Amino acid sequence: xxxxxxxxxxxxxxxxxxxxxxxxxxxxxxxxxxxxxxxxxxxxxxxxxxxxxxxxxxxxxxxxxxxxxxxxxxxxxxxxxxxxxxxxxxxxxxxxxxxxxxxxxxxxxxxxxxxxxxxxxxxxxxxxxxxxxxxxxxxxxxxxxxxxxxxxxxxxxxxxxxxxxxxxxxxxxxxxxxxxxxxxxxxxxxxxxxxxxxxxxxxxxxxxxxxxxxxxxxxxxxxxxxxxxxxxxxxxxxxxxxxxxxxxxxxxxxxxx
Amino acid sequence: xxxxxxxxxxxxxxxxxxxxxxxxxxxxxxxxxxxxxxxxxxxxxxxxxxxxxxxxxxxxxxxxxxxxxxxxxxxxxxxxxxxxxxxxxxxxxxxxxxxxxxxxxxxxxxxxxxxxxxxxxxxxxxxxxxxxxxxxxxxxxxxxxxxxxxxxxxxxxxxxxxxxxxxxxxxxxxxxxxxxxxxxxxxxxxxxxxxxxxxxxxxxxxxxxxxxxxxxxxxxxxxxxxxxxxxxxxxxxxxxxxxxxxxxxxxxxxxxx
Numbered sequence: 001x002x003x004x005x006x007x008x009x010x011x012x013x014x015x016x017x018x019x020x021x022x023x024x025x026x027x028x029x030x031x032x033x034x035x036x037x038x039x040x041x042x043x044x045x046x047x048x049x050x051x052x053x054x055x056x057x058x059x060x061x062x063x064x065x066x067x068x069x070x071x072x073x074x075x076x077x078x079x080x081x082x083x084x085x086x087x088x089x090x091x092x093x094x095x096x097x098x099x100x101x102x103x104x105x106x107x108x109x110x111x112x113x114x115x116x117x118x119x120x121x122x123x124x125x126x127x128x129x130x131x132x133x134x135x136x137x138x139x140x141x142x143x144x145x146x147x148x149x150x151x152x153x154x155x156x157x158x159x160x161x162x163x164x165x166x167x168x169x170x171x172x173x174x175x176x177x178x179x180x181x182x183x184x185x186x187x188x189x190x191x192x193x194x195x196x197x198x199x200x201x202x203x204x205x206x207x208x209x210x211x212x213x214x215x216x217x218x219x220x221x222x223x224x225x226x227x228x229x230x231x232x233x234x235x236x237x238x239x240x241x242x243x244x245x246x247x248x249x250x251x252x253x254x255x256x257x
Numbered sequence: 258x259x260x261x262x263x264x265x266x267x268x269x270x271x272x273x274x275x276x277x278x279x280x281x282x283x284x285x286x287x288x289x290x291x292x293x294x295x296x297x298x299x300x301x302x303x304x305x306x307x308x309x310x311x312x313x314x315x316x317x318x319x320x321x322x323x324x325x326x327x328x329x330x331x332x333x334x335x336x337x338x339x340x341x342x343x344x345x346x347x348x349x350x351x352x353x354x355x356x357x358x359x360x361x362x363x364x365x366x367x368x369x370x371x372x373x374x375x376x377x378x379x380x381x382x383x384x385x386x387x388x389x390x391x392x393x394x395x396x397x398x399x400x401x402x403x404x405x406x407x408x409x410x411x412x413x414x415x416x417x418x419x420x421x422x423x424x425x426x427x428x429x430x431x432x433x434x435x436x437x438x439x440x441x442x443x444x445x446x447x448x449x450x451x452x453x454x455x456x457x458x459x460x461x462x463x464x465x466x467x468x469x470x471x472x473x474x475x476x477x478x479x480x481x482x483x484x485x486x487x488x489x490x491x492x493x494x495x496x497x498x499x500x501x502x503x504x505x506x507x508x509x510x511x512x513x514x
Contacts, residue, residue: 016270021333052261070368076277088389
């Protein structure tokens, strides 16, 4: 992100957004003290922000102690999704694909050094990944991440990877920027990516780009599964054809827009 | 909402949230001037807020002029949805129901004087309502709204309806609070509600409550369709049985939590 002059920075807005973001699936309801601690604010600051959010209807307080988000919060994020022209179009195709391969399918876009899920269809299996819309995962360790990075020019990509903070998340994670560069070039050439337990042991995924009319990659589509259910070779043999065919259907629908 | 002391109110947080909410499907990308006008801020104020949001990664600026929301915005609203225990559970049942009746199905909760969509499954028809998650509709003119109001005690309900600002949205909209009160009592007694073109001419819907283990209504489920495709009698004959049966399935799944 660009730098910003200190005089232009609205600090209380940052604090307020941090308070909203502090409510997550593990912390759906928190006391003032808990919020202050989680966001690293003084109690007085946290109190003013929670009262303001409550007054504006974004937060509710059930018994005078526990704060939680209220449905109005949906007005903030959802305009982003409904603004993605391909989002509504792609969803039924994702459902079809998930039913066909009996594994979860997702769509994501790039945001800084993460991929962000914008759609996800889960199968009814017990063992699925607990990932929802808005979930962020590191770009370098995911098949969708590599697909999304493959649209960069060689020089930019090399520089990007050399500046990227790469953690060895599993024994399989590729941490060498030059090796990653070669992998992503391969992805660009063949049009798909596999990540084999690089994010988490037990998780394999295969991804393809979704391109607009001009050939620009606008999102990535993947199928992910548990490594015990599907080998790396099977991913390519069984999942790549329906994945490719779904991409064509989505692109056809998007290009008609 | 409760009142708040002026000294406790964080005004720049309100302004910032208004700026975020100003990006909607019709205004996905706006200049500084457009944002300032839409949110009724000075250019200087709007500029500081947009720069702060851009610095924090919630907003992006593509050509130095047009601002739009970035995927990070999803971190704000989605924790609300993933916090609803019944949300993920209900979704596959909604899909099943929509496939069965070949009409769109939705789930909503009450927020002040609106219902707010928390899940929606559309059919592939051309003629569907353009409603997404987070969409707000007036409680009094919708079948789900009446279902959600029916959990109130008589006295509270009567007072609520008499204080409610009711607009005659179509020739069918019931605007008399006492008549609405009687309708909602009927809904409570028989366990379902119909709204017949009260929100918009051409739209009919039928709704049932989803209740938790203690019998408290936590959400409403509906089927909506175009009036030209389905008569009011058909809604009750054809749609009520599968709707009721879906509610039972969802409730069984929720009560096991």
